[in-house]
Amino acid sequence: MTNGHVTWLISPIGYQSITKRCPCCEIKKLFFPAGTFRVNAQKKILDVWNIYKCEKCDYTWNIDVLSRIKTGKIDPELHQRFIHNNLDEVRRYAYDYPLLKRNQAELGPSPEYEIKGPSPYTYRDSSLLDITIEFEYRIAVRLINILTRKLCLNRRQVMHLIEEHALLDVTANDLNRKLKMPRTFRLDLARLYALDLPLTTRPEQAVTL
Ligand SMILES: [Zn+2]
Incomplete structure (x- = not known):
């Protein structure tokens, strides 16, 4: 028996939307990044905006990324990425919540997400698995x-894991809390397998015995 450690990375799909009244549609609409920056450099002063577009029409709205910055103060590589509409930067700024707040942007619904990282069911030999959510x-x-997604169990079964001390460092009250920060807990695989709960979905990358 060995101990294992896995990391589950929460990775959102697409962009965080913002919601605002579209003057063209004349109602509130979701706006998504168009995938382009607007860069304006005048007299060595730089402004950069991330351009958002209405989900229904072509109306655009600019979110301030950099405002009145001296061109000498910006990392030249970042400057190039703005000029070339680097999509990783577009995405990074789309998830820059403090920046969105400074722009008084009202957030749209939370995006869907993937949980990257191995299924616990790939660890048959580990008695205790440390799981870090990042x-x-x-x-x-x-x-x-x-937990329900990665363990392929329903809510009641996850509660049962806590009661049976198969899921450690997590309380029933923690389950409904919104996580925003990394978190580590332990899963006692020997106890999990002993409980032999019927899985609700097929585990990803499951070991074949
Ligand atoms: Zn519109």
Whole structure:
């Protein structure tokens, strides 16, 4: 018996949307990054905006990324990425929640997400598995939703794991809390397998015996 350690990375799919009244559609609409920056450099002063577009029409809205920055103060590589509409930067700024707040942007629904990392069912030999949940971007996700997906169990079964001390360092109250920060807990695999709960879905990358 050995101990194992896995990391589950919460990685949102697509972009965080914002919601605002579209003057063209004349109602509130979701706006998503168009995939382009607008860069304006005048007299060595730089402004950069991330351009958002209405989900229904072509109306655009600019979110301030950099405002009145001296061109000498910006990392030249970052400057190039703005000029070339680097999509990783577009995405990074789309999840920059403090920046969105400074722009008084009202957030749209939380995006869907993937949980990257191995299924616990690939660890037959480990008695105790340390599981760390990390975030690519700090979207709010409830612990119960991560656990039901990765363990292929329903909410009641996850509660049962806590009661039976198969899931350690997590309380029933923690399950509904929105996680935004990394979190580590332990899963006692020997107890999990002993409980022999029927899985609700097929585990990813499961070992074949
Ligand atoms: Zn519109």
